[in-house]
Amino acid sequence: MSLYTPSSPHMHADTSIAQVMSKVLLALLPGIAAYVWLFGWGIVVQLSFATLLALGAEALMLRLRRRPLLPFLTDGSAIVTAWLLCLSIPPIAPWWITAIGVLFAIVLAKHLYGGLGYNPFNPAMVGYAALLISFPAEMTAWQAPQPLDLAQAASLIFLAPPREVLDAVTSATPMDFLRTQLGLDKTVDEVIAHSPLFGYLAGKTQEILNLMFLLGGLWLIKQRIIGWQIPVAMLASLAIMAAVFHLYDPERFASPAFHLASGAVMLGAFFIATDPVSASTTPRGRLIYGAGIGILVYVIRTWGGYPDGVAFAVLLLNICAPTIDYYTKPRVFGHGDKD
Amino acid sequence: MKRELFSFTGGIRFDDYHKRESTRQAVVAAPLPARLVLPLHQHIGEGGEALVQPGDKVLKGQPIARAVSYVSAPLHAPTSGTVVKVGDEKVPHPSGLSAPCIVIEPDGEDTWAPRQSHARDYAEMNPSALRNLIREAGIVGLGGAGFPSYVKLNPGHNPVETLILNGAECEPFITCDDMLMRQRADEIVKGSLIIRHALGARQTLIAIEDNKPEAIAAMRGAVQRLAPEHTEVVSVPTLYPAGGEKQLIYTLTGKEVPSDGLPVHIGVVCQNVATTGAIFRAVYHGEPLLSRWLTVTGGVAEPRNLEVLLGTPVDELIRFCGGKPERCRRIIMGGPMMGFALHAHDLPVIKTTNCILVDDGRQPDLAGRQYAMPCIRCGACADACPVRLLPQQLYWYAQAGEFDRCQEYHLFDCIECGCCDYVCPAHLPLVQYYRYAKGEIWKRERERQQAELARERHEFRLFRLEREKKERAAKRQQKKAALAKETSAQGDAQAKQAAIQAALERVKAKKARQTRENTPPEQGDS
Numbered sequence: 084m085s086l087y088t089p090s091s092p093h094m095h096a097d098t099s100i101a102q103v104m105s106k107v108l109l110a111l112l113p114g115i116a117a118y119v120w121l122f123g124w125g126i127v128v129q130l131s132f133a134t135l136l137a138l139g140a141e142a143l144m145l146r147l148r149r150r151p152l153l154p155f156l157t158d159g160s161a162i163v164t165a166w167l168l169c170l171s172i173p174p175i176a177p178w179w180i181t182a183i184g185v186l187f188a189i190v191l192a193k194h195l196y197g198g199l200g201y202n203p204f205n206p207a208m209v210g211y212a213a214l215l216i217s218f219p220a221e222m223t224a225w226q227a228p229q230p231l232d233l234a235q236a237a238s239l240i241f242l243a244p245p246r247e248v249l250d251a252v253t254s255a256t257p258m259d260f261l262r263t264q265l266g267l268d269k270t271v272d273e274v275i276a277h278s279p280l281f282g283y284l285a286g287k288t289q290e291i292l293n294l295m296f297l298l299g300g301l302w303l304i305k306q307r308i309i310g311w312q313i314p315v316a317m318l319a320s321l322a323i324m325a326a327v328f329h330l331y332d333p334e335r336f337a338s339p340a341f342h343l344a345s346g347a348v349m350l351g352a353f354f355i356a357t358d359p360v361s362a363s364t365t366p367r368g369r370l371i372y373g374a375g376i377g378i379l380v381y382v383i384r385t386w387g388g389y390p391d392g393v394a395f396a397v398l399l400l401n402i403c404a405p406t407i408d409y410y411t412k413p414r415v416f417g418h419g420d421k422d
Numbered sequence: 423m424k425r426e427l428f429s430f431t432g433g434i435r436f437d438d439y440h441k442r443e444s445t446r447q448a449v450v451a452a453p454l455p456a457r458l459v460l461p462l463h464q465h466i467g468e469g470g471e472a473l474v475q476p477g478d479k480v481l482k483g484q485p486i487a488r489a490v491s492y493v494s495a496p497l498h499a500p501t502s503g504t505v506v507k508v509g510d511e512k513v514p515h516p517s518g519l520s521a522p523c524i525v526i527e528p529d530g531e532d533t534w535a536p537r538q539s540h541a542r543d544y545a546e547m548n549p550s551a552l553r554n555l556i557r558e559a560g561i562v563g564l565g566g567a568g569f570p571s572y573v574k575l576n577p578g579h580n581p582v583e584t585l586i587l588n589g590a591e592c593e594p595f596i597t598c599d600d601m602l603m604r605q606r607a608d609e610i611v612k613g614s615l616i617i618r619h620a621l622g623a624r625q626t627l628i629a630i631e632d633n634k635p636e637a638i639a640a641m642r643g644a645v646q647r648l649a650p651e652h653t654e655v656v657s658v659p660t661l662y663p664a665g666g667e668k669q670l671i672y673t674l675t676g677k678e679v680p681s682d683g684l685p686v687h688i689g690v691v692c693q694n695v696a697t698t699g700a701i702f703r704a705v706y707h708g709e710p711l712l713s714r715w716l717t718v719t720g721g722v723a724e725p726r727n728l729e730v731l732l733g734t735p736v737d738e739l740i741r742f743c744g745g746k747p748e749r750c751r752r753i754i755m756g757g758p759m760m761g762f763a764l765h766a767h768d769l770p771v772i773k774t775t776n777c778i779l780v781d782d783g784r785q786p787d788l789a790g791r792q793y794a795m796p797c798i799r800c801g802a803c804a805d806a807c808p809v810r811l812l813p814q815q816l817y818w819y820a821q822a823g824e825f826d827r828c829q830e831y832h833l834f835d836c837i838e839c840g841c842c843d844y845v846c847p848a849h850l851p852l853v854q855y856y857r858y859a860k861g862e863i864w865k866r867e868r869e870r871q872q873a874e875l876a877r878e879r880h881e882f883r884l885f886r887l888e889r890e891k892k893e894r895a896a897k898r899q900q901k902k903a904a905l906a907k908e909t910s911a912q913g914d915a916q917a918k919q920a921a922i923q924a925a926l927e928r929v930k931a932k933k934a935r936q937t938r939e940n941t942p943p944e945q946g947d948s
């Protein structure tokens with residue numbers, strides 16, 4: 084019998100891309116549970132629909148690109164993309180919004196760039212950005228905090244309900260609300276104190292969601308699925324930016340705590356900015372990359388025209404990632420400081 | 423006193439080191455095989471040159487090949503018998519190729535050639551004589567790469583502060599150094615005193631990973647008895663590759679061996695514990711390196727350590743330990759991280775063989791490679807790399823054939839420890855790519871040198887032609903000048919001659935005139 088003579092090492096850790104992706108999905112579950120508790124079953128309908136669609140699109144693209152189906156379809160990356168997209172759009176967004184977003188992400192941002200591992204941009208965020216630019220009304224009609232049952236949610240998503248029905252279940256996000264009210268010359272404290280939308284730190288629902296994503300994210304760090312650098316740098320820079328402006332004028336600029344508990348911050352910091360393919364990979368590079376995102380999130384939120392800055396901040400830093408990596412190569416063992 | 427240790431970045435902590443299996447039984451000698459195959463080249467550097475011919479009778483310990491250069495080592499007959507062949511045989515090498523070997527058929531007598539002990543007088547020998555003794559004993563590093571030991575014992579003009587004995591044995595499955603330290607602690611410590619004498623080292627540190635408490639205890643006992651001053655047994659954290667030379671030096675001293683330097687440049691010399699034991703035997707008993715301890719483990723019924731004569735075929739060892747060589751899927755010589763898979767069952771044990779790891783298809787930790795996915799740039803490899811390289815970039819440039827970039831990312835600092843490969847979730851054969859890239863770069867370098875040589879030759883030829891042309895031209899010039907001078911000289915002469923001629927003519931004419939007057943005109947002007 085001839086012997087098997089592969090190259091060393093002959094041992095391998097029990098790990099795989101599928102395992103990494105499943106852990107990411109698992110870490111999203113606390114946040115998703117909070118979604119269900121706060122908004123009802125809409126998110127579950129979205130996630131299921133998006134998952135099926137993403138796998139279908141993935142299979143189609145693999146077939147077209149003549150890649151083996153099994154290893155790639157089971158790697159879990161398409162599902163992660165689908166879920167991140169769903170968690171970024173309103174839970175009762177019409178089905179075609181989800182569909183367009185998923186197709187954009189999988190077909191364009193992922194496969195047309197070469198598939199898994201080759202996409203320079205975070206696919207879910209490309210999908211999100213495309214939707215936000217094309218359908219601002221649907222994308223900003225956030226669901227009011229009231230739990231919907233499965234039938235209600237499904238009909239809202241799939242049956243194109245009339246305007247009045249929709250208006251009854253949607254509202255602005257707390258951040259949008261704050262923005263418009265600040266535009267009306269109110270102070271931050273006034274707005275937060277006088278609206279039922281707000282809880283202890285920020286939007287009532289948002290602070291809970293952010294807490295849950297934070298927990299999931301910390302677990303990912305503990306599991307060594309993601310490094311600590313990107314989330315820590317992003318949250319720290321966002322908090323520092325917020326603190327500086329808040330100290331300068333507390334009436335017009337919300338506190339760091341508000342920013343950390345608002346919008347898609349924790350989802351962004353632990354799940355989106357850390358997408359390995361499109362992020363920086365060197366230790367110092369990750370710090371710079373995370374900090375860049377944090378700063379941009381603050382800038383876009385405070386002075387930009389979009390409801391939340393995470394998607395655009397991530398996409399902008401995606402462009403810089405290769406350059407950041409190039410200039411932050413670690414000092415190789417035995418090479419002294421200059422090299 | 424607790425010594426301060428430094429931790430290198432990266433590395434792997436394995437869940438199961440699989441060391442217990444092979445440390446349950448005492449070490450015994452493997453049975454004498456029917457044939458011993460001894461490759462002339464079994465260490466780093468140049469192979470030896472055979473001193474025997476087929477038909478020669480040899481005694482145990484008799485030299486059968488001599489070192490041919492500074493980085494080379496002699497070879498000795500592991501037992502008495504007859505040389506039956508000097509020629510190519512399959513050798514244990516990743517390439518699976520054949521190479522020159524000496525084949526000996528043992529006579530079963532095990533008759534020793536004369537030996538000379540230096541147990542009492544080695545301390546009076548000068549370091550150079552001591553080194554020569556070790557060189558003549560054919561000792562090379564037994565821990566892995568097999569660098570001829572006496573070379574390392576020559577620090578040149580570098581002062582040696584610390585001698586480190588490497589007993590880390592950080593790869594899973596391998597336990598031969600562990601067992602040697604447990605059972606032959608005194609020999610190792612005595613060996614370390616010899617090395618210390620040769621180097622003039624100030625202190626000796628014996629480094630052992632903390633997953634080997636028995637070895638640590640045994641070595642501490644021996645140090646207490648034999649060398650309580652200046653020698654210390656240091657328990658280092660179990661973290662692969664703690665036994666890598668540069669990693670171990672860093673762990674103990676906090677100093678990084680420069681990328682292009684040697685440990686001795688920072689005042690450190692490392693020797694493996696088994697090598698140290700071999701040096702002891704050479705000096706105290708006059709025994710050259712004839713056998714070694716090695717681990718046979720994995721898919722065998724009785725994993726254990728054996729004392730094995732060099733040249734013993736691997737399949738006999740597997741059979742001795744209750745394995746079935748013909749059922750092996752893969753036989754790894756060395757550890758699971760850095761060892762290589764053998765191309766045949768019956769390849770011989772060589773000086774650097776520390777482990778025979780048998781994969782019979784039922785070892786869950788040796789499952790084999792899974793389908794390679796694209797790199798997702800997760801950075802797990804970079805976090806694991808003990809050299810702080812960026813394995814994902816090296817991989818990227820290696821597979822794209824951008825070897826200059828590989829070098830820019832310090833490919834040649836890669837120690838091929840396999841940590842990056844081990845943790846890669848995409849199951850990319852990273853180390854294989856690095857080997858390939860290194861090979862290509864060497865090839866290019868050779869080609870470049872050859873081209874350079876050819877270019878130089880060509881340029882020299884052009885230069886020579888040019889020079890010859892110039893020389894010829896110059897010569898021509900000279901000749902011309904000489905000619906011109908000659909002609910001008912001739913010119914003078916001609917002028918003179920012309921004048922003479924003219925004078926003569928005038929005289930002639932005069933005469934003619936005179937003669938015309940009295941002779942016929944046909945004799946006139948000529």
Ligand code: SF4
Nearest residue numbers: 797799800801803846
């Ligand atoms: S561990 Fe593998 S997948 Fe991750 S960055 Fe390194 S090479 Fe790429």
Ligand code: SF4
Nearest residue numbers: 807836837839840842
């Ligand atoms: S094999 Fe090379 S690149 Fe990989 S971890 Fe070891 S030293 Fe680093």
